[in-house]
Amino acid sequence: MTARAFLCRCEDVTLGEIDRAIDRGLTTIEEIKRYTGLGTGPCQGKECTGALARLLVDRGLARADALQPFTARPPAEPITLGLLAAARAPFFAARPEEDPDPKDTP
Amino acid sequence: MSAALGSAALALPAELDLAVIGGGVMGLATAYNLALLAPALKIAVIERSYLVSGASGRNGGGLRMQWGDRGNVALMIESIGLCKRLAQELGINLWFRQGGYLFLARSAAAEARLHRNAELHREVGAPTRLLTPADALTIAPHLCAEHLRLASFNPEDGVVFPWPFVWGYAAKAVERGVLLRTHTEVQGVSPAGDGYRLDLSSGEQIRAARVLNATGAWSGHLNRHLGIDLPNHPHRHEIFSSEPLRPFLDPLVVDLDSGLYFSQSTRGELVTGISLPELVGYRDDTLKQHSTLRFLTTIAATLTALMPITAGLKVLRQWAGPYDVSPDGDAIVGPSPGHPNFWQICGFTGHGFMMAPAAARLVARWLARGEGHPMLTRWDPSRFLSGAAARREDMIIG
Numbered sequence: 001m002t003a004r005a006f007l008c009r010c011e012d013v014t015l016g017e018i019d020r021a022i023d024r025g026l027t028t029i030e031e032i033k034r035y036t037g038l039g040t041g042p043c044q045g046k047e048c049t050g051a052l053a054r055l056l057v058d059r060g061l062a063r064a065d066a067l068q069p070f071t072a073r074p075p076a077e078p079i080t081l082g083l084l085a086a087a088r089a090p091f092f093a094a095r096p097e098e099d100p101d102p103k104d105t106p
Numbered sequence: 107m108s109a110a111l112g113s114a115a116l117a118l119p120a121e122l123d124l125a126v127i128g129g130g131v132m133g134l135a136t137a138y139n140l141a142l143l144a145p146a147l148k149i150a151v152i153e154r155s156y157l158v159s160g161a162s163g164r165n166g167g168g169l170r171m172q173w174g175d176r177g178n179v180a181l182m183i184e185s186i187g188l189c190k191r192l193a194q195e196l197g198i199n200l201w202f203r204q205g206g207y208l209f210l211a212r213s214a215a216a217e218a219r220l221h222r223n224a225e226l227h228r229e230v231g232a233p234t235r236l237l238t239p240a241d242a243l244t245i246a247p248h249l250c251a252e253h254l255r256l257a258s259f260n261p262e263d264g265v266v267f268p269w270p271f272v273w274g275y276a277a278k279a280v281e282r283g284v285l286l287r288t289h290t291e292v293q294g295v296s297p298a299g300d301g302y303r304l305d306l307s308s309g310e311q312i313r314a315a316r317v318l319n320a321t322g323a324w325s326g327h328l329n330r331h332l333g334i335d336l337p338n339h340p341h342r343h344e345i346f347s348s349e350p351l352r353p354f355l356d357p358l359v360v361d362l363d364s365g366l367y368f369s370q371s372t373r374g375e376l377v378t379g380i381s382l383p384e385l386v387g388y389r390d391d392t393l394k395q396h397s398t399l400r401f402l403t404t405i406a407a408t409l410t411a412l413m414p415i416t417a418g419l420k421v422l423r424q425w426a427g428p429y430d431v432s433p434d435g436d437a438i439v440g441p442s443p444g445h446p447n448f449w450q451i452c453g454f455t456g457h458g459f460m461m462a463p464a465a466a467r468l469v470a471r472w473l474a475r476g477e478g479h480p481m482l483t484r485w486d487p488s489r490f491l492s493g494a495a496a497r498r499e500d501m502i503i504g
Contacts, residue, residue, distance in 0.1 A: 024108055024110055024277075025110025026112070026156075028156065030156055030159070031112075034157075035111075035273060037373075040423075041350070042422060044422060044423055071425075073397065073423035073424055073425050074399075074402070075402075075421055075423075078349060078420035078422055080417065080418055080419060080420050081348075081406040081409060081416050081417055081418075081419050082410060082417035082418060083406075084402050084403050084406035084407075085406040085409075085411075085417065088403040088406065
């Protein structure tokens with residue numbers, strides 16, 4: 001594979017960039033994400049995390065049974081603001097709507 | 107191999123001149139500036155997790171001169187001035203883009219604040235101008251002008267991508283000889299002579315003539331080891347970012363009445379947060395960094411009302427991070443009460459990232475040469491001993 005091969009196609013992160021991160025001592029998935037931007041695009045790491053994990057294991061930088069993906073963030077898949085807004089009273093309408101009971105807050 | 111940007115395996119000497127605890131932008135930028143001024147000092151930055159794992163990696167990346175208090179305006183003129191050449195100095199793309207900040211007022215109270223600010227900014231030398239709603243729409247054409255009374259715009263304000271900003275300071279600090287130890291927690295601090303002994307999670311004990319607590323919202327844990335009682339406390343805030351779009355929005359927009367802010371990063375994403383109404387009887391000062399649906403639906407309702415074309419925009423991810431809230435809104439910087447060699451650089455109340463370039467340089471000059479500054483006087487951690495300090499800043503957003 002050449003250094004120009006893409007590991008993260010959403011954010012155009014190449015193998016060469018991963019190599020540079022590793023060269024700077026960054027060998028965890030969380031660190032490499034934050035150094036290169038890998039996994040921050042539309043797929044949110046669904047496509048690239050496995051490839052990065054494999055690379056770290058192959059190079060002896062991580063143990064397969066100890067590797068964790070980076071923190072999964074909501075929403076589970078991209079969802080429009082219009083849909084989310086519909087779950088709420090209109091902003092310009094009579095506020096203040098009732099806030100949920102703290103016990104119901106996730 | 108280049109020098110590591112943090113390592114759990116890096117050897118630390120038994121004696122340090124300065125131990126910086128916390129590998130966020132404050133700690134790293136101070137270490138870098140101090141290493142420039144005093145190359146002979148032995149400095150280490152010790153980070154519990156990885157770099158940018160805390161608030162420095164979780165903020166919205168906005169930098170603005172538009173504050174409501176003279177000292178903060180002047181500080182941010184300096185900070186943004188530094189940012190203009192920081193990419194070259196640090197040798198990294200910071201994604202710095204000066205699209206301005208556009209503040210919106212939809213109430214008489216907010217309108218009065220913008221008038222007051224514009225006057226103050228003129229006196230201090232920030233190029234802020236007041237805009238009619240029609241003029242505001244020429245800068246952000248997709249805004250809904252309903253109820254809009256007045257706007258203010260400063261073209262020098264801007265945004266950065268926080269991650270490379272922190273990595274840039276880290277790389278230059280390391281280049282200047284700063285030791286960068288990550289994945290290592292400081293589990294104990296105790297006085298030793300004029301300095302301190304630090305007990306690390308690795309089992310090591312090191313001694314530092316001076317310690318700088320740069321752990322922000324987490325700083326109370328460290329302070330408690332020494333019985334230092336400071337009133338800053340964590341407050342959880344949330345942000346989301348959208349799918350990337352081609353450039354369509356120049357300024358970072360702040361709606362003063364709802365506390366909504368949004369900008370388009372140079373990467374194309376819309377990055378946005380809001381002041382969430384406090385839940386009655388519920389105060390989250392636990393440092394939890396979970397995400398909530400309440401945030402997402404609240405901000406979606408506000409954002410789609412203020413900029414209706416966002417209704418079809420998709421949310422990619424949301425996350426949370428703590429503001430390190432100081433009761434008077436001013437930072438807590440300098441020697442701690444009763445501990446002249448245990449320093450703080452904390453309490454920036456959600457706006458430390460934008461102040462870091464200037465604030466870290468002030469602290470480094472103070473540490474290296476004993477040089478004072480009006481903001482350092484104002485940020486004195488001992489000011490709370492004489493009762494509650496007055497809040498002078500009302501432009502804390504989010």
